[in-house]
Amino acid sequence: MTMYDVEAGDKVRVGKAVTVDRYTTGARINHWITAICLILLALSGLALFTPSLYFLTGLFGGGQFTRFIHPWIGVVLFFSFAGLFLRFWKANLWRSEDGTWMARLRDVMAANEDRLPEVGKYNAGQKVVFWSMSILIITLIVSGVVMWDQYFYEYSSIPQKRIAVLIHAVAAVAIICVWIVHVYAAIWVRGTIDAMTKGQVTGGWAWRHHRKWLKELVVGRKTANGSAKG
Amino acid sequence: MFPPIANPSTKPVEPKFGDKDLIRRSASSITPAAQRQTEVAKLIDVSKCIGCKACQVACLEWNNLTEEVGINVGVYDNPHDLTPNTWTLMRYTEYANPESGNLEWLIRKDGCMHCEDPGCLKACPAPGAIVQYSNGIVDFIHDNCIGCGYCVRGCPFNIPRISKVDHKAYKCTLCVDRVAVGQGPACQKACPTQAIVFGTKDEMKKWAEKRITDLKSRGFKNAGLYDPPGVSGTHVMYVLQHNDKPEIYANLPNNPSISPIVELWKGATKYAGLAAMGAFAAIGFLHHVIAGPNRVSAEDERNAEKLAKGGQS
Numbered sequence: 001m002t003m004y005d006v007e008a009g010d011k012v013r014v015g016k017a018v019t020v021d022r023y024t025t026g027a028r029i030n031h032w033i034t035a036i037c038l039i040l041l042a043l044s045g046l047a048l049f050t051p052s053l054y055f056l057t058g059l060f061g062g063g064q065f066t067r068f069i070h071p072w073i074g075v076v077l078f079f080s081f082a083g084l085f086l087r088f089w090k091a092n093l094w095r096s097e098d099g100t101w102m103a104r105l106r107d108v109m110a111a112n113e114d115r116l117p118e119v120g121k122y123n124a125g126q127k128v129v130f131w132s133m134s135i136l137i138i139t140l141i142v143s144g145v146v147m148w149d150q151y152f153y154e155y156s157s158i159p160q161k162r163i164a165v166l167i168h169a170v171a172a173v174a175i176i177c178v179w180i181v182h183v184y185a186a187i188w189v190r191g192t193i194d195a196m197t198k199g200q201v202t203g204g205w206a207w208r209h210h211r212k213w214l215k216e217l218v219v220g221r222k223t224a225n226g227s228a229k230g
Numbered sequence: 231m232f233p234p235i236a237n238p239s240t241k242p243v244e245p246k247f248g249d250k251d252l253i254r255r256s257a258s259s260i261t262p263a264a265q266r267q268t269e270v271a272k273l274i275d276v277s278k279c280i281g282c283k284a285c286q287v288a289c290l291e292w293n294n295l296t297e298e299v300g301i302n303v304g305v306y307d308n309p310h311d312l313t314p315n316t317w318t319l320m321r322y323t324e325y326a327n328p329e330s331g332n333l334e335w336l337i338r339k340d341g342c343m344h345c346e347d348p349g350c351l352k353a354c355p356a357p358g359a360i361v362q363y364s365n366g367i368v369d370f371i372h373d374n375c376i377g378c379g380y381c382v383r384g385c386p387f388n389i390p391r392i393s394k395v396d397h398k399a400y401k402c403t404l405c406v407d408r409v410a411v412g413q414g415p416a417c418q419k420a421c422p423t424q425a426i427v428f429g430t431k432d433e434m435k436k437w438a439e440k441r442i443t444d445l446k447s448r449g450f451k452n453a454g455l456y457d458p459p460g461v462s463g464t465h466v467m468y469v470l471q472h473n474d475k476p477e478i479y480a481n482l483p484n485n486p487s488i489s490p491i492v493e494l495w496k497g498a499t500k501y502a503g504l505a506a507m508g509a510f511a512a513i514g515f516l517h518h519v520i521a522g523p524n525r526v527s528a529e530d531e532r533n534a535e536k537l538a539k540g541g542q543s
Contacts, residue, residue, distance in 0.1 A: 012538050014535075014538045014539060017531065017535070018531070018534045018535050018538045047355075048355045048376075048378060049355070049500065049503070050355075050500050050503075050504060051257035051258065051355065051357060054257060054355065054356070054357055057376075062376075063356050063374075063376030064376050064377060064397060066376065067376045067377055067378045067397075068397075109517065109521065110521065111521060111524045147379075149378075149379040149382070149392055150397070153379070153392075158382065158383060158388055159489070159491075161379075161382070161383050162383045162489050162491040162492055162495070163491060165380070165383055165495055166491050166494060166495040166499065169495055169499050169500075169503065170499060170503070172503075173499075173502075173503035173506055173507060176507050176510075177506055177507060177510045180507070180510040180511055180514060181510065181514075184514035184517075184518075187518075188514075188517070188518060188521075188523060188524055189523075189524045190523045190524060190525045190526065191525075191526050202526060202531060202534070203531060203534030203535060203537075203538055204526040204527070204528075204530035204531030204532075204533070204534050205526045205530070206534060207526075207530045207531075207533045207534040207537065208526050208527070208530040214534065214537065214538075215537065218537055218538055218540075221538075
């Protein structure tokens with residue numbers, strides 16, 4: 001049986017209440033390293049993006065150190081996100097129900113869950129965030145390396161460097177917007193943050209937001225129990 | 231001969247301009263000095279240059295710089311490019327003039343042009359790291375420089391260089407410290423042929439006219455003054471024998487201006503970017519206020535239990 005939506009470690013636990021394991025400890029550590037890097041990059045990057053936010057360099061010990069540390073945090077983020085990508089890409093592949101979900105974005109925003117198709121581990125919105133992050137991070141690391149004069153000055157011409165800074169700035173704005181969507185969705189949909197802190201969500205949360213995933217896990221559990229008995 | 235600038239007295243002199251005379255300051259909004267000082271300019275007459283490099287030496291001497299011993303690759307240019315220590319550089323070009331059939335040795339003294347509309351200053355993200363005085367001099371204030379290299383991208387002439395030692399940007403200061411006490415730049419002082427002269431911008435333009443008339447009388451019909459309007463003019467100008475094709479002088483840009491990509495990056499992108507981020511945050515906030523949180527209901531939990539326990543049986 002193909003369970004495209006189920007990732008390693010996903011599991012339904014039936015106790016007094018139903019809980020569902022959503023993220024392993026490894027995935028959570030991986031996520032939070034990426035998250036901290038992204039926030040530090042946004043703060044140090046915004047400091048150099050506009051003079052009105054230059055004061056943010058104070059958080060990093062001044063302009064020179066901000067300029068020095070920003071690309072290194074970017075390198076850490078790139079590899080950390082690569083880990084997340086390898087973990088999550090399969091469950092983020094686009095499915096037929098995702099188009100329907102997207103077409104009913106109005107119902108999504110109004111929380112009319114009953115009008116939405118049942119979705120797997122990730123809904124279309126989460127998939128858009130995932131793929132946007134992936135594409136933008138690649139754009140940012142490539143343009144960032146071209147801008148990294150300390151080590152890579154010789155490898156590009158000045159006109160290329162100009163294009164790189166423009167692309168880097170635009171991609172950075174875009175990723176901050178995507179990040180706002182990501183964080184807001186996690187706050188708005190109550191019970192979501194538990195997935196990344198405790199690793200578990202309630203059965204009700206899974207039923208309400210990712211029913212197809214929950215059903216798959218239940219079927220998987222039944223099969224496992226069945227084979228254990230046999 | 232252009233009247234030479236008198237030697238200074240030995241008595242200390244108050245600087246003629248300072249922080250009160252700024253008309254632009256990088257990454258800052260300042261009120262420009264109410265009254266502009268007379269604009270100064272350095273005029274480099276390429277037709278008079280003999281390529282002795284006295285100006286290069288004087289620049290190193292006055293600014294207390296030391297250049298590395300380089301490698302000879304068979305050209306006169308030494309070092310091969312501007313560096314954090316070499317703020318001015320003689321660039322030698324052998325030009326076979328197709329009209330006269332003459333081989334012309336074009337020697338251009340490269341360095342900061344002190345643009346009236348400085349691209350470096352526009353690109354700089356560090357408040358006060360680049361300033362422009364009301365007399366037109368563009369200077370780097372190293373205490374404020376963070377070494378990001380944005381000035382390198384902003385400059386239409388490829389002038390600033392970032393030091394690998396202290397990670398700060400360096401370029402010609404137009405000897406701001408000498409000019410402040412009524413002297414000319416060190417390179418001008420050292421030039422043995424008056425290929426470099428220094429004075430007010432108007433004086434330099436007038437002097438250039440005389441030189442251009444002379445050059446034209448000697449058959450250089452396209453002789454002219456290089457004071458590019460694309461950067462609103464410069465405070466370092468050239469007299470060129472062939473002003474119609476400045477690029478033959480070691481790629482001196484023909485009609486330079488600040489790159490539109492830099493303008494877009496520092497202009498629309500900044501405002502549109504801040505607006506976009508603000509809009510996303512505001513929409514999120516408003517949505518939460520209006521729609522309220524999306525909570526899991528007790529019914530959802532019961533349904534999940536039913537499903538899971540059903541699955542168990």
